[in-house]
Amino acid sequence: MDIKRYFLEIAYKGTNYHGWQTQKNAVSVQGAIENALSILLKTPIIIMGSGRTDTGVHATQQFAHFDFEGELNQFGFLKKINSLLPKDIAVYSLREVKHEAHARFSATIRSYVYKITTRKTPFEEELSWHYFRELEIQKMNEAARLLLDHEDFQCFSRVKTDVNHFGCKIKEAYWEQIDHELLFHITSNRFLRGMVRAIVGTLTDVGEGKLSTAKFKSILESKNRDQASSSAPARGLFLCKVHYPQDIFI
Numbered sequence: 028m029d030i031k032r033y034f035l036e037i038a039y040k041g042t043n044y045h046g047w048q049t050q051k052n053a054v055s056v057q058g059a060i061e062n063a064l065s066i067l068l069k070t071p072i073i074i075m076g077s078g079r080t081d082t083g084v085h086a087t088q089q090f091a092h093f094d095f096e097g098e099l100n101q102f103g104f105l106k107k108i109n110s111l112l113p114k115d116i117a118v119y120s121l122r123e124v125k126h127e128a129h130a131r132f133s134a135t136i137r138s139y140v141y142k143i144t145t146r147k148t149p150f151e152e153e154l155s156w157h158y159f160r161e162l163e164i165q166k167m168n169e170a171a172r173l174l175l176d177h178e179d180f181q182c183f184s185r186v187k188t189d190v191n192h193f194g195c196k197i198k199e200a201y202w203e204q205i206d207h208e209l210l211f212h213i214t215s216n217r218f219l220r221g222m223v224r225a226i227v228g229t230l231t232d233v234g235e236g237k238l239s240t241a242k243f244k245s246i247l248e249s250k251n252r253d254q255a256s257s258s259a260p261a262r263g264l265f266l267c268k269v270h271y272p273q274d275i276f277i
Contacts, residue, residue: 032094032126033095033099033122034130034276035074035091035092036118036121037060037090037119038087038116038117040153041085041086041261042115044056044059046079046082046083046084047079047080047086048076049061056080056116059112059116060091061073063108063111064108067108067111074093074130075092075093076089076091076131077090077091078134078266081261083262084264084266085262087266087267089266090271092128101121104121124276124277125277127275128275133271134269135271136214136269136270137214137217138267139223139266140264141156142154142265143209144158144208145158145209146207148207153262155208156262162231163235163236164202167231167234168202170233170238170240173244181193181252184225185219188219190220193219195215195222197214198214198216199213199214200212200213202230211226223264224258224259225258227259227264228256229243229246237256
């Protein structure tokens with residue numbers, strides 16, 4: 028029987044996990060899914076995700092691929108896999124893809140949203156950043172627009188990282204306010220580790236008046252993480268969209 032490659036569409040609440048990637052002596056989203064798949068399919072299964080979210084970060088849309096020798100029926104598969112997974116991880120879909128399709132390298136666009144709440148909200152405690160001080164969203168959007176004209180984001184990257192370059196092509200970056208919630212939307216071809224949280228932390232300093240738009244621009248040009256502000260908490264960050272060319276699907 029031929030080995031087939033499948034894509035999983037996944038969502039998870041990252042509060043109880045040490046990020047996406049499997050680690051020794053730590054509970055990860057990847058590890059939980061691999062364990063459930065291995066039980067269901069009665070063979071060891073390794074998955075590859077579209078990207079690695081950090082400890083405490085969530086996803087409303089994440090993808091991963093795995094190889095399996097056999098035909099899988101989506102309806103029956105989804106019912107069984109979701110019964111084996113913890114309550115804070117869900118698989119939404121299963122699709123067969125071409126052998127060369129890759130969850131990480133075939134992805135062309137990724138989007139994140141960061142959630143800030145301006146009042147205490149019991150139901151969002153683990154899913155947003157409660158910000159006590161007033162923020163000027165117009166100033167934050169003026170600074171956010173500068174991201175679109177920049178390509179090197181070393182200033183917002185973790186210092187110890189294994190990437191070959193710090194280039195990213197940001198396609199959109201803006202804040203919107205809906206009642207007591209501030210949402211930061213950002214879309215790019217790729218993201219560096221810790222990048223979105225570092226951007227949000229620096230933009231909130233702009234919104235508070237601690238940093239000017241000119242200073243934000245100089246931080247971008249500095250290529251120095253020490254110049255940027257502290258990172259925003261992980262709990263407000265969601266990976267929300269990953270886009271692939273349609274021709275990879277069967």
